[in-house]
Amino acid sequence: MEGTKTRNILIAGVGGQGTLLTSRIIAWVLVDMSYDVKVSEVHGMAQRGGSVVSQVRYGSKVYSPVIKKGDADILLAFEKLEAARWLNYVKPAGKVIINDEQVDPLPVISGKMKYPQNLEKQIVGFINDATLVKATDIAVSCGEIRAANVVLVGILASVLNLPAEKVKEAIKEMVPPKALTVNIKAFEAGYNLV
Amino acid sequence: MKNLMIGNEAVARGAYEAGVRAATAYPGTPSTEIVSKLAEFSDVYSEWAPNEKVALEVGAGASIAGVRTLVAMKHVGVNVAADPLYTFSYTGVNGGLVLVSADDPGMFSSQNEQDNRGYGKFAKLMVLEPSDSQEAKDFTRLAFHLSEYFDGPIMLRITTRLAHSQTLVELGEIEQVEIKEYKKEAPKYVMLPGYAKERHIAVEQRIIKQREYAETSELNVIQWGDRKLGIVTSGVSYQYVKEVLPHVSVLKLGIVNPLPERLIKEFAAGVERLVVVEELEPFIEEQIKIWGITVEGKNIFSLVDEYTPELVEEKLLGNQQGNDFQFKNDLPGRPPLLCPGCPHRGVFYTLNRMKLTVMGDIGCYTLGALAPLEAIDACICMGASIGSALGFEKAKGDAYDRKTVAVIGDSTFVHSGITALIDVVYNKGTSTVLILDNDTTAMTGHQNHPGTGVTIDNKPTHKLDLEALVKAIGVEHVRIVDPLRLNELRKVLQEELARLEPSVIIAKRPCALIVKDHPKQKYFVDDDKCKSCKLCIKIGCTGISFNDETKKAYFNEHNCVTCGLCPEVCSFDAISLKEEH
Numbered sequence: 141m142e143g144t145k146t147r148n149i150l151i152a153g154v155g156g157q158g159t160l161l162t163s164r165i166i167a168w169v170l171v172d173m174s175y176d177v178k179v180s181e182v183h184g185m186a187q188r189g190g191s192v193v194s195q196v197r198y199g200s201k202v203y204s205p206v207i208k209k210g211d212a213d214i215l216l217a218f219e220k221l222e223a224a225r226w227l228n229y230v231k232p233a234g235k236v237i238i239n240d241e242q243v244d245p246l247p248v249i250s251g252k253m254k255y256p257q258n259l260e261k262q263i264v265g266f267i268n269d270a271t272l273v274k275a276t277d278i279a280v281s282c283g284e285i286r287a288a289n290v291v292l293v294g295i296l297a298s299v300l301n302l303p304a305e306k307v308k309e310a311i312k313e314m315v316p317p318k319a320l321t322v323n324i325k326a327f328e329a330g331y332n333l334v
Numbered sequence: 335m336k337n338l339m340i341g342n343e344a345v346a347r348g349a350y351e352a353g354v355r356a357a358t359a360y361p362g363t364p365s366t367e368i369v370s371k372l373a374e375f376s377d378v379y380s381e382w383a384p385n386e387k388v389a390l391e392v393g394a395g396a397s398i399a400g401v402r403t404l405v406a407m408k409h410v411g412v413n414v415a416a417d418p419l420y421t422f423s424y425t426g427v428n429g430g431l432v433l434v435s436a437d438d439p440g441m442f443s444s445q446n447e448q449d450n451r452g453y454g455k456f457a458k459l460m461v462l463e464p465s466d467s468q469e470a471k472d473f474t475r476l477a478f479h480l481s482e483y484f485d486g487p488i489m490l491r492i493t494t495r496l497a498h499s500q501t502l503v504e505l506g507e508i509e510q511v512e513i514k515e516y517k518k519e520a521p522k523y524v525m526l527p528g529y530a531k532e533r534h535i536a537v538e539q540r541i542i543k544q545r546e547y548a549e550t551s552e553l554n555v556i557q558w559g560d561r562k563l564g565i566v567t568s569g570v571s572y573q574y575v576k577e578v579l580p581h582v583s584v585l586k587l588g589i590v591n592p593l594p595e596r597l598i599k600e601f602a603a604g605v606e607r608l609v610v611v612e613e614l615e616p617f618i619e620e621q622i623k624i625w626g627i628t629v630e631g632k633n634i635f636s637l638v639d640e641y642t643p644e645l646v647e648e649k650l651l652g653n654q655q656g657n658d659f660q661f662k663n664d665l666p667g668r669p670p671l672l673c674p675g676c677p678h679r680g681v682f683y684t685l686n687r688m689k690l691t692v693m694g695d696i697g698c699y700t701l702g703a704l705a706p707l708e709a710i711d712a713c714i715c716m717g718a719s720i721g722s723a724l725g726f727e728k729a730k731g732d733a734y735d736r737k738t739v740a741v742i743g744d745s746t747f748v749h750s751g752i753t754a755l756i757d758v759v760y761n762k763g764t765s766t767v768l769i770l771d772n773d774t775t776a777m778t779g780h781q782n783h784p785g786t787g788v789t790i791d792n793k794p795t796h797k798l799d800l801e802a803l804v805k806a807i808g809v810e811h812v813r814i815v816d817p818l819r820l821n822e823l824r825k826v827l828q829e830e831l832a833r834l835e836p837s838v839i840i841a842k843r844p845c846a847l848i849v850k851d852h853p854k855q856k857y858f859v860d861d862d863k864c865k866s867c868k869l870c871i872k873i874g875c876t877g878i879s880f881n882d883e884t885k886k887a888y889f890n891e892h893n894c895v896t897c898g899l900c901p902e903v904c905s906f907d908a909i910s911l912k913e914e915h
């Protein structure tokens with residue numbers, strides 16, 4: 141893909157929510173479309189319920205595997221507080237997609253801090269193009285709450301105009317066969333949402 | 335077509351292309367995936383060693399025997415393996431040996447931020463540093479050839495960002511490599527002083543030859559651009575420089591030890607301002623200064639934390655990066671935490687309640703140091719808990735020891751806790767040691783170890799019996815407890831702490847993430863019985879929360895795995911199982 145400007149996608153969430161699978165599926169499709177692609181992942185300790193982020197960059201030639209602060213075109217957040225945490229990485233004219241999910245972090249669970257209210261309203265005040273989606277509810281209606289990440293794959297894929305058939309191929313590569321049907325259903329629900 | 339691979343997978347692929355036949359490691363983020371990937375190839379002997387020293391020694395043996403061998407570890411693992419490393423540098427190799435050191439600038443999953451390029455200098459090793467997955471594969475492959483050509487182990491230094499970033503890789507052919515003949519050669523392999531003196535001379539000659547090679551190697555390249563600014567860089571930092579300063583002159587070093595003096599001088603002479611961008615120590619910078627060249631580096635760049643493209647831009651172009659949206663309230667941080675159902679939780683809850691002094695160790699259970707559990711007093715490195723407890727006892731006297739315990743995981747105990755326990759017995763300590771046996775190396779992603787009775791490729795093997803081992807060491811009082819039975823755990827702790835002899839308590843229950851069949855039945859809080867005391871919140875579990883409006887605890891059903899800890903903690907019997915439908 142000659143001469144394509146690099147696009148930057150930040151996928152933020154809580155360790156265990158499946159951000160890794162989301163970035164891997166999207167990246168697989170982008171490679172198939174002949175882009176240069178780099179993906180940065182978080183492994184290790186943070187995966188135990190910590191704040192995690194995957195970064196996907198693609199274009200004709202990509203150098204850095206990480207997105208420069210203030211340079212993300214899209215922020216896909218699996219959780220509201222994580223959307224807020226990574227917001228400074230988004231371009232003012234960028235797009236933010238927030239899953240309407242609240243996962244209390246340790247300082248909230250232990251009563252030291254309160255979970256901030258109305259985060260989504262504040263985010264819209266900073267970034268015009270911010271939408272709240274109910275991926276978790278959609279996943280439940282597909283029959284598997286754990287497929288929320290694949291609902292979000294669907295939403296992101298449609299925003300990026302990725303061909304649905306290719307994304308399904310990637311999902312087939314990456315999820316265990318017995319979970320395939322429900323994941324395809326979850327993907328389609330997300331893809332057709334917007 | 336090219337493949338997307340994380341750096342670690344690319345290292346494994348490079349080794350496989352080079353015909354590697356032995357691969358050894360002790361797990362450690364960010365290095366773990368390298369040898370777990372190689373274990374998928376049936377023609378490579380792969381193993382989880384009990385620790386990094388053993389991993390390197392097994393590797394040295396395989397190399398001397400004549401096969402190409404890869405040994406991988408995280409940065410602090412090289413400290414454990416340093417003893418064989420310094421002297422294996424003297425003996426040199428037969429089959430090529432590549433040691434991968436995975437450093438962790440930014441400390442995503444580590445206890446320190448050391449820069450292992452320093453080992454290259456101290457142990458007289460050639461050190462290669464790739465900047466993306468393609469180079470990770472290519473450099474690894476080349477490293478086996480260089481190891482045999484120069485007759486010395488080669489260090490491949492990677493960092494977390496490279497290890498865990500996926501970039502495109504073009505695969506190469508698999509080399510067909512003959513296993514080399516082994517000839518007995520005592521002057522080369524037996525490091526008695528008389529022989530070692532000869533080998534030290536060989537090592538010094540080797541590093542001179544390697545320096546000459548570095549002058550002309552295609553791994554070290556000058557990319558001339560705008561000559562007002564010249565950047566010397568290596569590793570992922572190179573990518574950040576190219577990202578934000580695409581037009582400046584760059585000297586990209588793929589060989590970071592030994593450094594090519596003539597090449598660097600040529601580059602320095604061709605630019606107006608010379609800056610080194612490297613993570614994290616001024617390794618290249620100091621060498622350039624020794625040559626009397628004016629160079630900048632750590633006067634502008636930090637010695638701490640991972641570098642980023644915005645940091646490079648800010649330091650070299652002066653631009654401030656990013657937005658600065660201010661939210662109305664401070665955003666709570668989100669540190670990692672023990673999983674719902676984790677068998678470690680009840681232990682730290684109990685240690686906290688008993689107000690004990692806890693010499694901690696490294697593993698998932700180090701999270702027992704964070705609020706609300708806050709039950710760990712010290713944690714230094716793997717295996718340090720037991721020795722520290724003994725030292726604490728000897729320093730403070732016996733009375734204090736009635737309040738001090740060492741806490742160590744099963745994998746960590748096998749890694750480097752055993753010798754310290756021998757010290758406790760030998761030197762008449764009275765320490766109480768808690769071994770948290772969750773039947774896996776959970777922290778790094780559930781690798782097997784000698785205590786699980788299963789090998790890296792999931793084959794059954796002898797299962798190390800911790801109880802028998804501890805008794806054989808001379809600990810007479812060994813107790814096995816279920817860490818979810820809090821009353822029993824507390825009673826056993828009190829009894830063993832009171833005893834004026836060494837004792838070991840093995841808290842045995844598998845990691846909640848390897849248990850496949852958690853109960854389907856869920857708990858509920860009986861609001862009439864709940865007295866809002868929040869004791870159940872003090873266990874720090876995402877399965878249970880407190881509603882500030884109703885002043886009652888409630889369950890987050892899709893987190894809770896019905897482990898049974900919170901009903902044990904509740905003094906008012908307010909938590910019960912729901913009726914099954």
Ligand SMILES: Cc1ncc(C[n+]2csc(CCOP(=O)(O)OP(=O)(O)O)c2C)c(N)n1
Binds near residue numbers: 696746770
């Ligand atoms: C020298 C060294 N090698 C490896 C690591 C990475 N590491 C940290 S803890 C740990 C083992 C954890 O296993 P275990 O003691 O069984 O505790 P668990 O995480 O299962 O609770 C490893 C491999 C390290 N920190 N230091």
